[in-house]
Amino acid sequence: MTVPREPVVLVHGLWLTGSAMGYVAWRLRRGGFRPHSYSYHSVRRSLRENAEALRAFSDKIPGDTVHFVGHSLGGVIIQAMLAYCPPPRAGRVVTLCAPHRGNRAAEQLARQRWGRRMLGASLADLLDGGAPPCDLSTRELGVIRGDRSFGTGRLFTRLEGPNDGVVLLSEAELPGAADSLTLHASHSGILLSREAAANIDHFLRFGRFIQP
Numbered sequence: 001m002t003v004p005r006e007p008v009v010l011v012h013g014l015w016l017t018g019s020a021m022g023y024v025a026w027r028l029r030r031g032g033f034r035p036h037s038y039s040y041h042s043v044r045r046s047l048r049e050n051a052e053a054l055r056a057f058s059d060k061i062p063g064d065t066v067h068f069v070g071h072s073l074g075g076v077i078i079q080a081m082l083a084y085c086p087p088p089r090a091g092r093v094v095t096l097c098a099p100h101r102g103n104r105a106a107e108q109l110a111r112q113r114w115g116r117r118m119l120g121a122s123l124a125d126l127l128d129g130g131a132p133p134c135d136l137s138t139r140e141l142g143v144i145r146g147d148r149s150f151g152t153g154r155l156f157t158r159l160e161g162p163n164d165g166v167v168l169l170s171e172a173e174l175p176g177a178a179d180s181l182t183l184h185a186s187h188s189g190i191l192l193s194r195e196a197a198a199n200i201d202h203f204l205r206f207g208r209f210i211q212p
Helices: 018-030 047-059 073-084 104-110 113-129 194-206
Strands: 007-011 034-038 067-071 093-096 141-146 179-183
Touching: 007 018, 007 047, 007 073, 018 034, 018 067, 018 194, 034 047, 047 073, 047 113, 067 073, 067 194, 073 093, 073 113, 093 194, 104 113, 141 194, 179 194
Parallel strands: 007 034, 007 067, 067 093, 093 141, 141 179
Antiparallel strands: none
16 A cells, blocks of 8 residues: 655745745655645735735645645744744744744845845744744754854854854744754755755654754
């Protein structure tokens, strides 16, 4: 009997498209999952609008279980979905370098009018009020962070403390997470990290990352 392939919704970050998650999708497909790349308007829509659109997208996917993986702003949108309109079906969540607790580099860029326009409505919501708290008591969520300081965030501010070049490790923390992992990867480079992909696969299966 064929074992059903559990679906995984992949949510990209700011200014990107679903193709940015291509390597992660390939690794998950090889592992027996069924990835679905979700593309959204990272600049034009508010955080809540994108959260509700993500929920609507996932509702159309058949199966008893639906997992979610989000990079950067994509992880925050998943967090907002769990707060505003949590899906009724079971499923685990992994976020990659997501600024759950705000982002200093974006705050500096947003001080310029052109910078705030570049960041868009969803990130403006994050900076203005933060991502809404979500209940993780019934859903396992794993946080993967990077500590290789190479990225555009360093162009706008001095990142004091370990960071991935855009997001500080402290900004990527999320209270209530089932597990967390720090890899030597940059903010964008983590999307091509074999170690990150292996740990995503492991967490979606077991609710914990690979032990060192």
